[in-house]
């Protein structure tokens with residue numbers, strides 16, 4: 603599917619400054635309604651194709667041939683990760699050399715959708731130096747009632763990974779949990795989004811989300827974009843897995859979406875066969 607091949611969009615200077623200062627931005631842009639409808643239908647198809655995988659955390663739907671969790675994905679999710687307006691905005695934030703290295707649908711079902719514990723993404727990822735901009739696309743309206751994303755503004759600034767502990771309990775959608783003395787929940791900001799809106803956040807930003815206690819679904823599709831000045835280091839991935847990270851990064855395919863491999867260390871062949 604060719605989504606808006608010729609479209610482009612630029613963040614304002616104020617939006618770029620907000621991202622760098624606060625660690626996130628909710629741009630003044632939204633998905634065209636037809637693309638949103640299509641994405642919602644593709645989410646239904648993804649769930650139907652994967653009855654054994656809970657929809658709270660469906661990892662790498664963009665990899666058609668069995669991603670993590672044995673997920674049967676579909677190429678259309680890669681098309682969504684290539685939406686030019688989103689890449690334009692990401693380019694303003696992380697530069698012109700961009701690799702896609704991951705995607706996830708966090709599709710919290712009504713009533714039972716799980717908590718995403720407070721965490722920093724960098725705790726989970728084998729990228730050095732740590733860098734990634736995550737684009738979280740709302741498939742549904744997201745509010746505090748259905749468990750919207752919550753962040754601690756400015757918590758990315760020290761570029762420091764804070765203390766996390768592992769918790770494999772079933773009520774959590776992720777298992778690395780930030781120590782409560784590492785943040786002040788009173789500072790949290792809710793990302794209230796309408797379906798089709800997007801938020802962009804930095805790899806060091808402290809964030810999480812509450813369970814979905816409402817009768818409305820809260821699904822988001824997040825795409826992870828890395829500047830290729832960083833290295834997606836599969837050996838670090840192996841070490842993270844040995845420490846309890848549930849995801850295998852050793853065979854994860856990377857896609858170079860813009861520019862070149864600036865650090866020269868990234869392997870774009872692994873996992874594509």
Ligand SMILES: O=C(O)CCC(=O)C(=O)O
Pocket residue numbers: 708718723736738749750751809810811822824
């Ligand atoms: O969708 C959520 O509630 C959590 C998303 C998240 O942690 C992320 O995109 O990094």
